[in-house]
Amino acid sequence: MNELDLELYEAYLDNTLDSEAKKAFEARLLDDTSFKESFEAYKETSVFLSEKYSDQEDLNAFENNLKNLSEEHFTKKTSSGYKTEIWKYAAAIVMLITIGGFFLMDNDQPQYTDFATYPTISLVQRGSGDPMAKKAENAFNNKSFEEATAYLNELLGNDPNNQELLLYRGIAQTETGNYQNAYKDLDEVASGSSVYKNEALWQKALGLLKQKNYNKCKLVLVEIPPSADEYNKAQTLLKKL
Amino acid sequence: MAGSSTHPDQKYIEGLLMNSPLVIKSIYDRFVPKVVGYITKNSGNEDAAKDVVQEVLVAIYKQAKHKGLKLTCPFDAYFFLLCKRRWLNEIKKSSLKEVTINEEVVSINDDALQLADEFDIEQQKKLVFDLMFQKLGDACKDLLKATFEIKSMEEVAQKLGVTYAYARKKKSLCIGELTRMVQESPEYKNLKA
Numbered sequence: 001m002n003e004l005d006l007e008l009y010e011a012y013l014d015n016t017l018d019s020e021a022k023k024a025f026e027a028r029l030l031d032d033t034s035f036k037e038s039f040e041a042y043k044e045t046s047v048f049l050s051e052k053y054s055d056q057e058d059l060n061a062f063e064n065n066l067k068n069l070s071e072e073h074f075t076k077k078t079s080s081g082y083k084t085e086i087w088k089y090a091a092a093i094v095m096l097i098t099i100g101g102f103f104l105m106d107n108d109q110p111q112y113t114d115f116a117t118y119p120t121i122s123l124v125q126r127g128s129g130d131p132m133a134k135k136a137e138n139a140f141n142n143k144s145f146e147e148a149t150a151y152l153n154e155l156l157g158n159d160p161n162n163q164e165l166l167l168y169r170g171i172a173q174t175e176t177g178n179y180q181n182a183y184k185d186l187d188e189v190a191s192g193s194s195v196y197k198n199e200a201l202w203q204k205a206l207g208l209l210k211q212k213n214y215n216k217c218k219l220v221l222v223e224i225p226p227s228a229d230e231y232n233k234a235q236t237l238l239k240k241l
Numbered sequence: 242m243a244g245s246s247t248h249p250d251q252k253y254i255e256g257l258l259m260n261s262p263l264v265i266k267s268i269y270d271r272f273v274p275k276v277v278g279y280i281t282k283n284s285g286n287e288d289a290a291k292d293v294v295q296e297v298l299v300a301i302y303k304q305a306k307h308k309g310l311k312l313t314c315p316f317d318a319y320f321f322l323l324c325k326r327r328w329l330n331e332i333k334k335s336s337l338k339e340v341t342i343n344e345e346v347v348s349i350n351d352d353a354l355q356l357a358d359e360f361d362i363e364q365q366k367k368l369v370f371d372l373m374f375q376k377l378g379d380a381c382k383d384l385l386k387a388t389f390e391i392k393s394m395e396e397v398a399q400k401l402g403v404t405y406a407y408a409r410k411k412k413s414l415c416i417g418e419l420t421r422m423v424q425e426s427p428e429y430k431n432l433k434a
Contacts, residue, residue, distance in 0.1 A: 001417045003410075010413035038420075045420040048370045051307040053389035062260045062302055066295055069262060073269040074291055122262050164261060195252040195264050229267045 112210035163194040198228035250316035318353035381415035
């Protein structure tokens with residue numbers, strides 16, 4: 001590898017070649033096998049270094065998030081030791097009484113509060129430590145949904161197609177009773193192809209349940225496919241409806 | 242993996258890249274129990290499984306972020322295979338007496354096998370790069386670390402008290418030097434063979 005070639009490789013990867021030079025470079029990659037091989041080797045090293053040193057803040061945020069969710073997952077699992085058995089029975093009895101009570105009072109329809117769960121969200125992850133994202137995250141996780149909606153509006157202003165933000169704003173607006181706007185957000189996510197699609201359907205169904213619009217709620221629930229994580233709870237709710 | 246198209250489960254990879262709690266949670270709920278089952282049946286316990294899962298998810302995240310990982314098989318197959326291999330390596334390393342491996346019949350997906358092989362090679366290459374990086378001179382090490390951490394060459398030059406042109410040139414020379422050392426190392430040649 002000669003020095004000039006090395007500088008050329010760097011400039012190409014760095015995207016600082018002008019369009020003429022870039023074209024010449026790419027033509028040479030096609031013609032000259034040894035040039036190409038040595039460029040590929042250079043690039044591999046460059047990728048290794050970027051993996052080792054770049055975007056460490058993102059990686060740290062990911063690792064922290066992972067660690068927390070892992071703890072949550074494994075403690076939930078292991079908490080079924082024999083000591084908790086008795087509590088389980090106690091809880092079951094209390095639940096029976098409560099559910100019985102519900103059924104007596106409220107002609108058999110399932111309640112929004114039996115099903116509503118909102119995720120703990122984590123928006124501060126993209127290195128920049130965006131203060132607005134932090135505010136939105138805190139407000140949402142503290143269940144100050146009015147406030148969370150305002151912050152999410154700002155964030156979506158800069159990133160209008162962010163499906164994750166739309167989902168969270170949809171949930172927040174369902175909570176504050178702003179159903180029309182909530183469904184607009186949730187429908188948009190549900191009609192896309194992101195990973196949040198089915199969660200958006202589920203959240204919309206919950207909104208309709210909260211409004212006691214049981215028929216529409218059912219229609220949304222049947223759209224949740226068996227492959228979705230939300231399928232089981234959707235089926236449970238469907239049966240009750 | 243040429244020719245194979247991206248599997249719809251790529252959504253999990255994208256979710257990991259976005260650090261989405263929903264996606265991570267769903268990976269834990271849907272795919273982790275199988276890994277825990279495998280490890281606990283093969284001389285491990287839940288804590289060991291927890292570590293393996295975290296290491297593999299971080300490795301997948303890095304692979305996706307820096308190498309543009311494209312899944313050509315179900316996430317489940319890929320993830321399970323990576324966890325399983327990592328655990329078997331762990332057992333080998335700690336030379337735990339004689340271990341009998343309890344294999345359940347798991348349908349192995351060819352694309353998953355190929356992806357997992359590629360993943361293993363990447364991990365081994367990384368070890369060679371790390372080893373060679375340690376052998377570089379301090380000036381190169383510092384400069385490379387700074388240029389990849391900071392990204393803006395102007396800032397790097399300022400920080401190191403050199404000119405912009407010098408920093409750029411030196412960066413390419415140092416990468417070239419590291420590339421040469423790696424390419425010439427027998428470990429790397431073995432991996433490529």
